Amino acid sequence: MSNYVGRHRPQTRAERRALEGRRRLPKALTAGYALPTAAAATLVLSAGGATAAQSSALTSGINGTQLAAFGAPQAKAQTALTDPALAQRSKTEVAETVATYSDLAERRQESNLSVAESQGRQQERQRIARDKKRKAIAAKKREQAKKAAAEDMGVSPDSVKVGADGKATIAEGTWVLPLANPVLTSGFGPRWGRLHAGDDFGVAVGTPLRSMSNGVVVFAGQQSGYGTMVDIKYSDGTISRYGHMSAIHVSVGQQVSTGQTVGLSGNTGRSTGPHLHLEIHPGGGAPVPPQAWLAGKGLHY
Structure with missing residues (x-):
């Protein structure tokens, strides 16, 4: 193919390609692909796990004439790849950056x-x-x-x-009244020609009646005149009797504790109205006035 270019004839495509082919470098070795700085070059080498010496070996196949043909940018890139001082400085910068992030x-x-x-x-x-x-x-x-x-x-x-x-x-050992806030309606003493052996407390039918201390039930049932009745023997031998009850919640031989409900008040037996008849028999003997006896236990009404 002739190299002559006529004055008025433009170059053909084939001619332009022939001319460009003589000047064209491999794309991988052009300036656009050369690394711009020594630090960037070292980072690439570090990321790939290579060393500056290995990079030099990779480029050893390119002679000086070819490097000159590539131009100044390629020569600078090659220098950046093979300069130990630049590589060391780049590694130092990377190490400092890593240390900074580690510290953060x-x-x-x-x-x-x-x-x-x-x-x-x-x-x-x-x-x-x-x-x-x-x-x-x-x-x-x-x-x-x-x-x-x-x-x-x-x-x-x-x-x-x-x-x-x-x-x-x-x-244990404490004594309480048989019901809360008792109201005395009839006391211990003679009545209608015979002894009224206890104290009466006016209270509505169904009011809970409780054991005055720890003891055992010795009677629970019906008895003439008293109606439904419960006797409790306490630890000191004293027996209390609750008469005219409407219900019994314990049985003979049952152990009871202080304040335990043993039954409900009522109007059974010989009674003129709902109330609790309370008798106190110290040692199981003859009855005594409940009010005075309870006062000796610190209980008052």
């Missing part, structure tokens, strides 16, 4: 741990405060139950114990 990560982790510990301490304080509040409320409820039970049974609050279930119990 450590400080962030320490900050997170500090926040977590602070939150944990705050939650622990809140838990302690809640527990303290619950205990205070529970203690207040126990005191209220204790006071109510003491007033109901006519005893000192020191004689009342309240369990975890909120149930009030009376200390």
Whole structure:
């Protein structure tokens, strides 16, 4: 093909390609693909797991004439790849960057741990405060139950114990009145030509009647004049008798505790109206005035 280009004839496509072919470099070796800085070159080498020496070996097949033909940008790129000082400086910069990020990560982790510990301490304080509040409320409820039970049974609050279930119990050996807030309607003494051997308390039918202390039931049933009746023998040998009851909740031989309900008041037997007839027989003997005897136990009505 002739290299002559006529004055008025433009080059053909084939001629242009022939001319460009003599000047064209492999695309991978053009300036656009050469690494612009030594630091970037080292980063690429580090990421690929290679060394500067290996990079030099890769480019050893390119002679000086070819490098000159590539131009200044290619020569600079080759220098960047093979210069140990630049490679070392780039590695140093990368190491410093990694160290900076590691330091930031450590400080962030320490900050997170500090926040977590602070939150944990705050939650622990809140838990302690809640527990303290619950205990205070529970203690207040126990005191209220204790006071109510003491007033109901006519005893000192020191004689009342309240369990975890909120149930009030009376200390062993304590004595209580047979019913709450008793109203005396007829006392111990002569009546209609014979002895009225106990005290009567006016009370509605169905009112709970309780054991005055720890003891055992020695009678539970019907008896002339008393109607439905229960006798309880206490630890000191004293027997209490409840007459005119409407219902019995215990049986003979049953152990009862202080304040335990043994039956309900009524109007059975020889009675002129609903009431509880209470008799006290110390040592199981003759009856005595209940009011004076109970006063000796600290009980008053």
